[in-house]
Amino acid sequence: DVKVTQSSRYLVKRTGEKVFLECVQDMDHENMFWYRQDPGLGLRLIYFSYDVKMKEKGDIPEGYSVSREKKERFSLILESASTNQTSMYLCASSMIRGLGAFFGQGTRLTVV
């Protein structure tokens, strides 16, 4: 089975801190994604990557950056955390035009 692992289930950070969310997948998938999920707004794509060192902005990239130095790892970076970035963050991976998307368990981030 495909496994997508996010480094933390819960995080509490202070306003202004630099925050790193890590995601690792074990199925050699080309594509990796970061979403945030908020009540009433559904899933919104922040960034995705289709190859090592390649990245594309999603629908809501402001305030975020990403890093993909290795195929299996995709990191989401909050350069200076703000309270409006309190949310559930979901990482996913997929093959190109392949067998669907697979998600990690989610990271609930609270910025205080």
Added chain:
Amino acid sequence: KQEVTQIPAALSVPEGENLVLNCSFTDSAIYNLQWFRQDPGKGLTSLLLIQSSQREQTSGRLNASLDKSSGRSTLYIAASQPGDSATYLCAVRPMDSNYQLIWGAGTKLIIKP
């Protein structure tokens, strides 16, 4: 622009009933459609994936159908159990994209014991 709609937004049924969740999409040019389950505070679990050339997929008590021409998919759950309580989301992959998924807002399902 592709849009995905799930109706109803919430559904509550007694245990043991068979039920159908609906997903509709506006553009039939899709590569595949995927159904997910999400438990409160958790990530998404993939349930079924239907490629555009397929009409249905089955896994245990779950059966998903796809009718591209009418822009509809249904998720049928047989003999519902309290453990089926969760939010169910569908997502389509447009034909012209290698990565993009277009999401429905989900149906929150409650199975009453």
